[in-house]
Amino acid sequence: MSTYAQRLAAATTDRGRLCVGIDPMASVLNAWGLDNDVAGLEACARGIVERLGGTVAVFKPQSAFFEAHGSAGIAVLERVLVDIREAGALSILDVKRGDIGSSMAGYASAFLGEGAPLWADAITLSPYLGVGSLSPAIDAAVAGGQGLYVLARTSNPDGATIQLADTAEGTVAQHVVDAAASLNETRDNAIGLVVGATHADSGCRLDAFNGSLLVPGIGAQGGTVESLASIFGQALGHVLPTASREVIGHGAGELTARAGRLLAQVAVLG
Numbered sequence: 001m002s003t004y005a006q007r008l009a010a011a012t013t014d015r016g017r018l019c020v021g022i023d024p025m026a027s028v029l030n031a032w033g034l035d036n037d038v039a040g041l042e043a044c045a046r047g048i049v050e051r052l053g054g055t056v057a058v059f060k061p062q063s064a065f066f067e068a069h070g071s072a073g074i075a076v077l078e079r080v081l082v083d084i085r086e087a088g089a090l091s092i093l094d095v096k097r098g099d100i101g102s103s104m105a106g107y108a109s110a111f112l113g114e115g116a117p118l119w120a121d122a123i124t125l126s127p128y129l130g131v132g133s134l135s136p137a138i139d140a141a142v143a144g145g146q147g148l149y150v151l152a153r154t155s156n157p158d159g160a161t162i163q164l165a166d167t168a169e170g171t172v173a174q175h176v177v178d179a180a181a182s183l184n185e186t187r188d189n190a191i192g193l194v195v196g197a198t199h200a201d202s203g204c205r206l207d208a209f210n211g212s213l214l215v216p217g218i219g220a221q222g223g224t225v226e227s228l229a230s231i232f233g234q235a236l237g238h239v240l241p242t243a244s245r246e247v248i249g250h251g252a253g254e255l256t257a258r259a260g261r262l263l264a265q266v267a268v269l270g
């Protein structure tokens with residue numbers, strides 16, 4: 001069985017280091033000439049994978065916009081995750097789960113382990129109940145060759161209040177970085193971090209980080225691919241830039257050209 005880190009390295013070497021977000025919100029559906037209903041959701045989300053699934057390495061469906069349509073929306077999400085896998089791309093399901101251990105085990109069985117109904121190559125997690133509370137998901141991900149991305153320094157302006165708060169060992173964000181790095185030493189480097197592209201200084205020491213860095217905030221939130229080298233320095237090689245509205249938010253007709261432009265920009269990063 002391959003590990004998530006191995007599959008990610010192979011996919012990004014082959015197709016380039018870009019993750020396209022699938023956030024089928026009302027404004028995106030409108031730009032695609034679709035109604036904000038389940039049929040529109042399905043046409044947009046599966047249409048993105050149909051058009052880009054052979055060229056983009058990683059897709060990140062945002063669970064919120066599928067959950068918003070109830071059980072029918074979640075059924076669409078299941079199909080999108082299968083489409084991504086069948087296209088030979090990787091999926092990061094952005095669900096930002098985090099809870100006490102017993103409930104984390106429930107979430108793990110939804111997303112992690114072969115046969116999980118919403119299986120994805122990786123999922124996002126929130127560490128604010130303590131990094132230790134994520135253990136059931138970490139164990140299930142490693143056993144299933146899947147990955148996790150734990151929120152460290154999010155792209156939104158409000159995140160600083162909590163994430164840059166000081167603890168005895170440094171900021172909360174740095175605690176998350178260091179805990180993930182330490183876990184990775186025995187966990188196949190399955191644990192990545194979310195660090196936004198919107199801060200000139202991430203406020204985290206990432207030079208020694210040994211997992212993948214999922215980097216949102218490019219495009220609609222003001223971050224740029226050009227700024228990644230100065231934000232991430234020696235950790236640049238671990239960065240997986242992700243953009244959603246910048247690529248998918250201007251209608252189906254612009255999708256391929258917009259993804260191509262970003263792929264060309266990230267190629268320069270090496």
Ligand SMILES: O=c1ccn([C@@H]2O[C@H](COP(=O)(O)O)[C@@H](O)[C@H]2O)c(=O)[nH]1
Pocket residue numbers: 021023062094153154155156194195196216217218219220221242243244245246
């Ligand atoms: O810190 C974070 C963590 C997650 N996100 C998610 O990424 C996308 C961003 O969409 P854009 O259209 O490219 O702005 C969205 O799903 C967020 O929930 C983030 O933006 N920042």
